[in-house]
Amino acid sequence: MRIKKLVVSALVLSGLCVFNVRAEDPVAGNKPGSGLYPNDFGPIEIDVSGYPKEMKQNYRLFAFKCAACHTIARPINSQYLELSAEEQAAAKTREPEIFKNAKIWHIEDHIWSRYVKRMMAKPGCPVQGEDGKKIWQFLAYDSRIRKTGAQRQAWKAHRKKLVDDFRTNYHETYEKIFLEDNDKEEESHEKH
Numbered sequence: 001m002r003i004k005k006l007v008v009s010a011l012v013l014s015g016l017c018v019f020n021v022r023a024e025d026p027v028a029g030n031k032p033g034s035g036l037y038p039n040d041f042g043p044i045e046i047d048v049s050g051y052p053k054e055m056k057q058n059y060r061l062f063a064f065k066c067a068a069c070h071t072i073a074r075p076i077n078s079q080y081l082e083l084s085a086e087e088q089a090a091a092k093t094r095e096p097e098i099f100k101n102a103k104i105w106h107i108e109d110h111i112w113s114r115y116v117k118r119m120m121a122k123p124g125c126p127v128q129g130e131d132g133k134k135i136w137q138f139l140a141y142d143s144r145i146r147k148t149g150a151q152r153q154a155w156k157a158h159r160k161k162l163v164d165d166f167r168t169n170y171h172e173t174y175e176k177i178f179l180e181d182n183d184k185e186e187e188s189h190e191k192h
């Protein structure tokens, strides 16, 4: 099967322990109607052993609650990176690269709080009240750790592969998902 092969080759290629556990078959892990994203083909686990205690607790909550409709690969391998206006200004001088490809790093203030709220509004979502805030805090924290600074290049390679494979295997869905980003990329003429 094409997907199994993909998963196996992705496993072999990514020597990183953070990127080890993947959904066997991402399509099967998603409930009907929940769509399909490049994210779904990445790992379904984060190594949080180095995270503060509170974030470890929030991670458990997130991993349990956000897996009701699609696997947690979807948020784990997402391009979303929540940075405030101030943080964005600082990052622009420190690591301008992260502003160049929205498919790898989609940077926006409040992006995770907005998405958590969007998910909470869906019928049957088990996330309620304070849990939403804790999950949002985890996603905002974790994205900074795994997608910027020392982890920036590893994140880029990992996410780029997911997006490239998805483009090959699910071209129509790819076009739909990245309609806006494609326009942006053409404008900025990013070289790879």
Ligand code: HEC
Binding pocket: 033, 034, 035, 037, 065, 066, 067, 068, 069, 070, 074, 075, 078, 115, 116, 118, 119, 120, 122, 123, 124, 125, 126, 127, 135
């Ligand atoms: C009730 C079902 C349901 C639950 C529970 C759920 N999701 Fe989703 N999720 C969806 C559906 C359906 C989509 C497809 C896009 C959309 O409708 O927003 C989606 C898409 C996503 C995306 C991709 C969005 C994009 O445009 O790139 C992310 C990230 C995501 N969910 C994160 C989460 C997080 C975090 C949680 C837990 C707070 C969660 N989901 C819980 C149904 C759910």
